[in-house]
Amino acid sequence: MAGLDQAGFVQLLTPTGERLEHPDYDFRGGPEEIRSLYRDMALVRRFDLEATALQRHGELGLWAPLAGQEAAQVGAGRSLRPQDYVFPTYREHGVAWCRGIDPLQVLSLFRGIDYGSWDPLETGFQLYTLVIGAQALHAVGYALGVQRDHAIGTGDPDRDTAVVAHFGDGATSQGDVNEAFVFAASYQAPVVFFCQNNQWAISEPLERQSRIPLYRRAEGFGFPGVQVDGNDVLAVRAVTEAALQRARDGGGPTLIEAYTYRMGAHTTTDDPTRYRLDDELEQWRQRDPLARAEAYLRTDDLADQAFFDDLDAEGDALGERLRAGVRAMAEPTAHQLFDRVNAEISEELAAQRDAFDAYLATFEGAAS
Amino acid sequence: MVNEFKLPDVGEGLTEAELVSWHVKVGDQIKVNDVVCDIETAKSVVELPSPFAGYVQALLVQEGETVDVGTPIIRVGDTAGSGEDPDASAEKPAESAGAVVVEEEQPLTLVGSGPRTAAVARRPRFLAKPTARAAAREQGIDLADVTPARTDGVITTADLAGRHTAPTADRRRAYDVPAPVFTGRTTREPIKGVRKMMGQAMAASAFTVPHVTVWTTVDVTATMRRVEELKQDRAYDGVKVSPLLVLAQACVEALRRHPLLNALWDEDAQEVVLRHYVNLGIAAATPRGLIVPNIKDADLMGTPDLGRAIADLIGVAREGRTQPAEQQGGTFTISNIGPLGMEGGTPIINPGESAILCFGAIDKRPWVVSVDGEDRLAIRDVCTLSLSFDHRHIDGAAGSAFLADVAAQLG
Numbered sequence: 032m033a034g035l036d037q038a039g040f041v042q043l044l045t046p047t048g049e050r051l052e053h054p055d056y057d058f059r060g061g062p063e064e065i066r067s068l069y070r071d072m073a074l075v076r077r078f079d080l081e082a083t084a085l086q087r088h089g090e091l092g093l094w095a096p097l098a099g100q101e102a103a104q105v106g107a108g109r110s111l112r113p114q115d116y117v118f119p120t121y122r123e124h125g126v127a128w129c130r131g132i133d134p135l136q137v138l139s140l141f142r143g144i145d146y147g148s149w150d151p152l153e154t155g156f157q158l159y160t161l162v163i164g165a166q167a168l169h170a171v172g173y174a175l176g177v178q179r180d181h182a183i184g185t186g187d188p189d190r191d192t193a194v195v196a197h198f199g200d201g202a203t204s205q206g207d208v209n210e211a212f213v214f215a216a217s218y219q220a221p222v223v224f225f226c227q228n229n230q231w232a233i234s235e236p237l238e239r240q241s242r243i244p245l246y247r248r249a250e251g252f253g254f255p256g257v258q259v260d261g262n263d264v265l266a267v268r269a270v271t272e273a274a275l276q277r278a279r280d281g282g283g284p285t286l287i288e289a290y291t292y293r294m295g296a297h298t299t300t301d302d303p304t305r306y307r308l309d310d311e312l313e314q315w316r317q318r319d320p321l322a323r324a325e326a327y328l329r330t331d332d333l334a335d336q337a338f339f340d341d342l343d344a345e346g347d348a349l350g351e352r353l354r355a356g357v358r359a360m361a362e363p364t365a366h367q368l369f370d371r372v373n374a375e376i377s378e379e380l381a382a383q384r385d386a387f388d389a390y391l392a393t394f395e396g397a398a399s
Numbered sequence: 400m401v402n403e404f405k406l407p408d409v410g411e412g413l414t415e416a417e418l419v420s421w422h423v424k425v426g427d428q429i430k431v432n433d434v435v436c437d438i439e440t441a442k443s444v445v446e447l448p449s450p451f452a453g454y455v456q457a458l459l460v461q462e463g464e465t466v467d468v469g470t471p472i473i474r475v476g477d478t479a480g481s482g483e484d485p486d487a488s489a490e491k492p493a494e495s496a497g498a499v500v501v502e503e504e505q506p507l508t509l510v511g512s513g514p515r516t517a518a519v520a521r522r523p524r525f526l527a528k529p530t531a532r533a534a535a536r537e538q539g540i541d542l543a544d545v546t547p548a549r550t551d552g553v554i555t556t557a558d559l560a561g562r563h564t565a566p567t568a569d570r571r572r573a574y575d576v577p578a579p580v581f582t583g584r585t586t587r588e589p590i591k592g593v594r595k596m597m598g599q600a601m602a603a604s605a606f607t608v609p610h611v612t613v614w615t616t617v618d619v620t621a622t623m624r625r626v627e628e629l630k631q632d633r634a635y636d637g638v639k640v641s642p643l644l645v646l647a648q649a650c651v652e653a654l655r656r657h658p659l660l661n662a663l664w665d666e667d668a669q670e671v672v673l674r675h676y677v678n679l680g681i682a683a684a685t686p687r688g689l690i691v692p693n694i695k696d697a698d699l700m701g702t703p704d705l706g707r708a709i710a711d712l713i714g715v716a717r718e719g720r721t722q723p724a725e726q727q728g729g730t731f732t733i734s735n736i737g738p739l740g741m742e743g744g745t746p747i748i749n750p751g752e753s754a755i756l757c758f759g760a761i762d763k764r765p766w767v768v769s770v771d772g773e774d775r776l777a778i779r780d781v782c783t784l785s786l787s788f789d790h791r792h793i794d795g796a797a798g799s800a801f802l803a804d805v806a807a808q809l810g
Contacts, residue, residue, distance in 0.1 A: 084432045086407075086409065087407065087445065087447050088407060089405065089406075089407025090450075092408075093411060299445075300409075300442060301442075301443070302442060305443070354450075
């Protein structure tokens with residue numbers, strides 16, 4: 032596979048569900064932790080499938096599916112501490128889930144109700160960034176702030192803070208991401224660059240974007256890079272945890288390349304059958320992140336059938352809640368435009384608002 | 400309860416879609432998110448999952464029909480029958496204007512808006528394996544011309560066999576041209592049109608401008624390699640990359656450094672006008688004779704755009720559609736005599752310009768190269784560049800310096 036470095040690749044769980052040892056990385060969680068990671072991945076996958084279906088029902092304007100990237104996102108999201116701060120792309124639904132954000136708040140964005148309704152400070156999760164790679168710079172800026180707040184290297188586990196910048200393989204071709212690398216390295220910023228290499232920048236395959244595995248780019252900027260099996264939730268968890276701790280300890284940035292695959296379309300507007308082969312998809316189905324975790328849980332008797340049945344039922348309930356919740360979302364009012372931008376509204380804006388209200392009232396059945 | 404599923408906008412800002420195929424029939428019991436049909440939009444083929452659970456009571460759109468976003472396409476109810484809900488009765492849609500009830504064996508298909516008679520303008524789309532798409536693009540085959548062997552209509556690479564385009568180069572020998580058949584001892588042809596223009600222009604130039612021609616023979620192996628490289632470069636997708644393009648770009652560059660070659664001798668004003676732009680003329684043989692259309696502001700173009708402009712210019716000229724404005728205002732001309740098999744010549748300057756360059760045939764020739772300080776004979780791609788220039792304001796040194804500049808860029 033393009034851009035895969037057999038020698039340095041961190042994998043703790045094979046595609047068939049066998050545990051491996053790695054000299055540098057170890058997953059220390061017990062069976063309960065593994066079941067819990069699996070549960071998150073299963074529910075995140077369900078959330079994603081429901082959202083894709085809701086878009087096809089005409090309930091969402093757009094959806095960016097994450098199918099295939101559950102292990103990368105849940106592994107990364109579950110490695111965070113409450114004070115850590117995440118800068119996501121528009122596909123980090125799994126990380127949002129791990130940060131305790133209600134999926135309905137993610138869906139309201141894709142329904143066009145708002146631009147993101149969760150509180151970034153409270154959740155440690157910035158609003159989605161749709162501009163490719165822009166958030167890498169925001170993350171480094173935030174990390175420099177953390178540094179100046181002396182919230183690294185104190186040894187206090189509740190104070191030391193790491194920042195995560197999420198982006199994809201396509202974004203590594205962006206100037207923003209490379210500039211972020213330069214600044215992070217120069218200032219030893221407490222940031223983890225978490226690149227989900229899902230092999231496709233919309234229709235552009237990885238091999239057209241890089242002649243070397245992506246993680247090796249870090250070396251040129253002067254910080255470590257590591258390539259991890261992005262479909263192995265245990266390996267992602269171990270590698271991310273180590274990189275976050277390194278950042279919190281004042282060790283500076285790390286680039287993690289989570290080697291994964293976008294099983295679905297780039298967005299619901301995209302048709303991947305136009306540019307990629309079924310064989311490739313089939314090859315990646317064999318490496319499915321949930322299937323291998325399930326195989327491991329079952330063969331090692333870490334979970335019984337009741338666990339999986341309960342999870343299915345939980346997924347069904349989630350689906351129902353999301354469908355009903357989306358349909359029940361209140362349309363945004365024109366007033367929000369005025370009410371939510373300025374803390375105090377000026378006379379001029381108040382006049383504009385009133386004129387706009389009067390205009391809207393001229394429509395039959397209008398509600399402001 | 401009866402629900403109607405209205406055609407959603409599954410893309411961003413799509414207004415319509417074609418219903419490709421139904422996955423369900425009237426009477427089927429379905430769950431939420433069961434796929435009910437495939438639709439094809441301008442962007443993709445998409446499976447539509449049902450927002451509702453229940454029994455399919457009616458399919459409101461026929462396969463193959465293109466309908467607007469918002470049109471109800473399927474009716475799903477709590478019961479299998481459609482008669483219980485008054486809105487779902489077969490009579491009511493039939494009464495409304497344009498509605499047609501089509502009875503096809505058992506399943507009742509209510510066609511809400513009726514089949515469209517007017518042709519719907521949509522981008523034609525061909526189902527093809529990506530490998531077949533790539534191969535077709537490479538071989539210049541239009542997928543519209545390909546008949547798929549597979550029953551599902553997907554074009555595969557195998558279907559492309561035998562669809563190769565006509566051989567590009569006409570390799571007839573030079574004497575393999577039929578002689579025109581005349582009667583009588585002479586034939587008188589009127590001097591008019593393109594011929595008249597050419598005659599006036601050439602005579603005016605040849606007998607007022609003191610022409611000097613210099614030539615140099617260049618090893619252009621590097622140029623040939625560059626052409627191959629550019630063909631692989633995705634910035635040049637769809638651009639006809641040829642040695643002519645590399646030469647044209649070299650001339651534009653050299654004219655920056657040698658502005659006199661791009662100047663105008665203004666006899667009336669007794670001034671030499673230096674022009675800080677390049678309108679690059681390409682001499683083109685057309686069915687009606689020689690014309691020299693030019694590419695305006697060629698110096699402002701990147702090489703890919705220049706390549707497109709040259710291809711456009713030659714294509715338009717060959718079709719005889721070159722407009723007069725496209726032939727005026729030239730500042731420098733290239734005459735590509737290589738395809739005619741000629742090595743060099745003494746070209747006549749296009750009126751209003753100061754120089755013209757003949758691009759000779761590129762042939763493999765024995766060539767002396769230096770390897771580790773030792774002279775060796777090698778087989779190289781070699782061609783001759785012949786430059787005629789106006790000796791009133793360009794002396795031999797200035798003209799030669801320009802030609803050496805161009806030659807150095809190709810070598």
